Amino acid sequence: MNKDFIQEEILRASGVNPKKCMKCGKCSATCPAYDEMEYHPHQFVSMVENGDIEPLLSSESLYKCLSCFACIDRCPRGVEPAKLVEAVRLAVVRQQDKNHLTANDIPALLDDETPQQLLVSAFRKYTK
Amino acid sequence: MKVSYFPGCTLKNKARDLDEYARKSAERLGITLEEIPDWQCCGGVFTTAKGEIATKLSSVRALKYAAEKEQPLVSVCSACHNVIKQTNYAMKTDSDFAKKVNNYMAEETPYNGETQVHHYLEMLRDLVGFDALKEKVVNALSGKKIAAYYGCLLLRPNSVMQMDDPENPKVMENFIKAIGADPVVYAMRNECCGGYISLESPEFAKSKSNAVIENAKAQGAEMIITACPLCKYNLIKNGADIPVVYFTEVLAEALGVKEDTNE
Numbered sequence: 001m002n003k004d005f006i007q008e009e010i011l012r013a014s015g016v017n018p019k020k021c022m023k024c025g026k027c028s029a030t031c032p033a034y035d036e037m038e039y040h041p042h043q044f045v046s047m048v049e050n051g052d053i054e055p056l057l058s059s060e061s062l063y064k065c066l067s068c069f070a071c072i073d074r075c076p077r078g079v080e081p082a083k084l085v086e087a088v089r090l091a092v093v094r095q096q097d098k099n100h101l102t103a104n105d106i107p108a109l110l111d112d113e114t115p116q117q118l119l120v121s122a123f124r125k126y127t128k
Numbered sequence: 129m130k131v132s133y134f135p136g137c138t139l140k141n142k143a144r145d146l147d148e149y150a151r152k153s154a155e156r157l158g159i160t161l162e163e164i165p166d167w168q169c170c171g172g173v174f175t176t177a178k179g180e181i182a183t184k185l186s187s188v189r190a191l192k193y194a195a196e197k198e199q200p201l202v203s204v205c206s207a208c209h210n211v212i213k214q215t216n217y218a219m220k221t222d223s224d225f226a227k228k229v230n231n232y233m234a235e236e237t238p239y240n241g242e243t244q245v246h247h248y249l250e251m252l253r254d255l256v257g258f259d260a261l262k263e264k265v266v267n268a269l270s271g272k273k274i275a276a277y278y279g280c281l282l283l284r285p286n287s288v289m290q291m292d293d294p295e296n297p298k299v300m301e302n303f304i305k306a307i308g309a310d311p312v313v314y315a316m317r318n319e320c321c322g323g324y325i326s327l328e329s330p331e332f333a334k335s336k337s338n339a340v341i342e343n344a345k346a347q348g349a350e351m352i353i354t355a356c357p358l359c360k361y362n363l364i365k366n367g368a369d370i371p372v373v374y375f376t377e378v379l380a381e382a383l384g385v386k387e388d389t390n391e
Contacts, residue, residue, distance in 0.1 A: 012178065013177045013179055014176070014178075032319060032320040032322075063328075064325070066320050066323045066325055067174075067280075067323065067324075068280035068319075068320040069280055069284035070319075070320070072284065073287075073294055080176075086175065086176045087177050090175075090177050109327050109328065111365075113142065113364070114142070115143060115357040116137040116138045116142060117137065117143075117358045118326065118327055118358050118361065120137060121323065121324040121358070122172075122324040122328075123172075124173050124175065124183065125173060125324060
C-alpha cells in the first residue's frame with residue numbers, strides 16, 4: 001500500500017489528530033492489553049503521526065485491543081488512541097483473505113457456555 | 129408505561145435468565161418491555177471507524193422503530209446498549225454518517241437520533257426511581273455483600289454513554305442498596321474482564337478476570353452482579369468462587385418474582 005495514502009486513510013477513518021498527543025503515556029498505562037502488545041497505544045499514536053505504519057499492519061497488537069475504551073476516556077488530550085488501532089486493523093482485515101478469524105476456527109474454540117455475544121464481538125473485530 | 133425493548137442475541141440463548149428476570153421485574157414495577165419485532169443483532173461491539181455504515185444499520189432500524197412508537201429504547205445487555213447508544217449518538221452528531229445511513233435506508237422520514245436510549249439500570253434509576261423500587265421490595269437481600277461489576281461497556285466512552293461518573297459510578301451501588309443489600313466498592317469494578325479475547329487467548333482473559341474477582345473478594349464481596357453476558361462468562365470460566373449473577377436475578381428475587389420465572 002502507498003505510504004502517504006495509508007496514513008491519510010487511517011487519519012480519515014479514525015478521525016484522530018495524533019498531533020494533539022503530549023506523550024504522557026496514560027493510554028498505555030491504563031491499557032489492559034499492554035503486556036500482550038508489541039506496539040502499545042502511545043506507539044500507535046506516534047507511529048501513525050510519523051507515517052511509520054508498515055510495522056503496525058503486520059503486528060499481532062491489532063488483535064489484542066479489547067475495545068474497552070479506557071484509553072479513549074482517560075486521555076487528557078482527547079486523542080482517542082483506540083480509534084487509531086481500529087482504523088489500522090480495518091485497513092488490514094478489509095483486504096482479500098486477511099480475516100483474522102474464520103467460521104472454520106470456531107468449533108474448536110467453543111465450550112458449553114460460550115455466549116453468542118463472544119462470537120459476534122470477535123467476528124466484528126477480526127473479520128470483514 | 130411501555131418502552132421499546134431490544135433484547136439482543138445472547139438474551140435469546142445463553143442469557144435467557146437475564147431477559148426473563150428483566151421482563152418479570154419490569155412488569156412488577158409498572159413498565160412493559162415491548163420487544164421490537166424483527167430486531168437484528170447489534171454486532172456486539174461498536175466500530176468507531178467513520179466508513180462503517182452497514183455494521184450500524186441494525187441499531188438504526190431498532191432506534192427508528194422506537195422513534196415511530198414514540199417510546200424510549202431499553203436494553204439490558206451492556207454490549208447491545210453500548211452499540212445502540214453510540215450509533216444513536218453518531219446519528220445525532222455526525223451529519224455525514226446520518227446522511228449516508230438515511231440515504232441507504234430510503235425511508236419516508238429520515239432518522240436523526242431522536243430516540244431516548246436507556247440501559248435497564250437507567251430505567252430503574254430515572255423512570256422508576258430507586259425509592260419507588262425500594263417500596264416494591266418484598267424479599268430484601270439484607271446483609272448480603274454484593275459487588276457491582278460494571279466492566280467497560282456501561283460506562284465508556286463517557287462522552288457518549290453519559291450513564292454515571294465513569295471512574296466512580298454509583299448507579300449499581302444504589303441499586304444494591306434499594307434491594308436491601310450492602311454494596312461492596314472495589315477498584316477493579318470498571319476495568320476490563322478480557323472481553324472477546326477469551327476466544328483466542330484464554331490465559332490473557334484469565335489474568336484480567338482474576339484481577340477483578342480477587343479485588344472484589346478482598347473487599348468482602350459474597351457475590352458479584354453484572355449486566356453483561358460476556359463479563360459473566362469470563363468471570364465464571366476463570367475461577368470465580370463466589371456467585372456471579374445478572375443484576376436482574378437479584379432484582380427478581382427482591383421483588384418476589386423470581387420463582388414465577390421459567391429458567
